Amino acid sequence: METPPPPDAPTPVEGIPVERRCPRCGSALATDQEWCLNCGAATGTEVVEARGWRVPLYLGGGLAALAVIGVILAILALASRNDVVAGNPTPTPSASAQAPPGATPSPLPTLTPLPSATATVSPDPNATATVSPDPNATASPEPTETSTPEPTVTAEPSTSSSFPGWTGSDGDYTIIIESASTQEGAEKVAQEAQDKGESPGILKSDDYSSLNGGYWVVFTGTYSTKSDAEAALDGVRSNFHDAYVRQIKT
Incomplete structure (x- = not known):
């Protein structure tokens, strides 16, 4: 890329070198010198500002602000949840809560044996086998299963002997x-x-x-x-x- 001469540069004369000076401080410059060694100004080079750098900067700042807001909202949500949990502890169910006070398990029903039947098989292969009860047969009763009652679970008293229980109305x-x-x-x-x-x-x-x-x-x-x-x-x-x-x- 060739650097264009400044607009006020003198017209070169063939065979005679043109004297160049800094447009800012007036110091003498060499023929191919692009920057002033005295004040640092550009003598013939145009410095163009970089384009498009503001958009990434604004985008990064916006994302950082959103991240900070998200962290603050998460902290507030956790603090509110801890207050609710502290006011309402989750209990572990006890054995006394599994059975109502004074509950007694009911005994299992007694099994009644059915009368046995005798099957009569006809030798004719085309005949249908019939099953008829034997009137002389006596059913042998099977042993009756007797359930053993389980021990009764007695609930603990609802109040303490040293301090009174609930004396208010329902819903107080x-x-x-x-x-x-x-x-x-x-x-x-x-x-x-x-x-x-x-x-x-x-x-x-x-x-x-x-x-x-x-x-x-x-x-x-x-x-x-x-x-x-x-x-x-x-x-x-x-x-x-x-x-x-x-x-x-x-």
């Missing part, structure tokens, strides 16, 4: 302090709540459809509306940080 609200897997653990927490000025009670979650089965639940207070229970929740959480409001329904 309460504040749950602890869901313990054993009665001893629930009584220990209830005693701690009582020492801190609460009026706790203990109920068995298997007896109520609104609760997860398999737990001894320590609660305090009965409220007819959810808003009343939530108003008292802050006072209970000052001593028990994991307390939450729950409706009690049979």
Whole structure:
């Protein structure tokens, strides 16, 4: 590619070299010099700006912004899910929840033997074989299968002997302090709540459809509306940080 001469360049005269000077600082230049060694300006070469560099830059910035927004939304979703799981623990069903209180297995039915029959076969190959009962035959009774009753599963009591059970109406609200897997653990927490000025009670979650089965639940207070229970929740959480409001329904 040949660099065109500047527009104000003097017309060369045959046999006489043309003196070249820098258009910026006026320094003398050689005949084939394209850049000024004094100020660095281009004397005859045109520097063209690169095209198309802004589109990849804008695209990369947009993708980075979308990635940041996605990470923030994922963090918010995980935090909301952890709050729901913490307020509603998933229980492990206990053996006492598998059978209703006082359930007794029914005995198996007694099998009655059928009378035996004697088949009479005719020697004629074209005759049809007939089966007729033998009036003199006596059916030998087979031994009767007697089922052994399984032991009765007795459900654990629904309330503790040391603390009262649920005394509110069906559908009332309460504040749950602890869901313990054993009665001893629930009584220990209830005693701690009582020492801190609460009026706790203990109920068995298997007896109520609104609760997860398999737990001894320590609660305090009965409220007819959810808003009343939530108003008292802050006072209970000052001593028990994991307390939450729950409706009690049979």
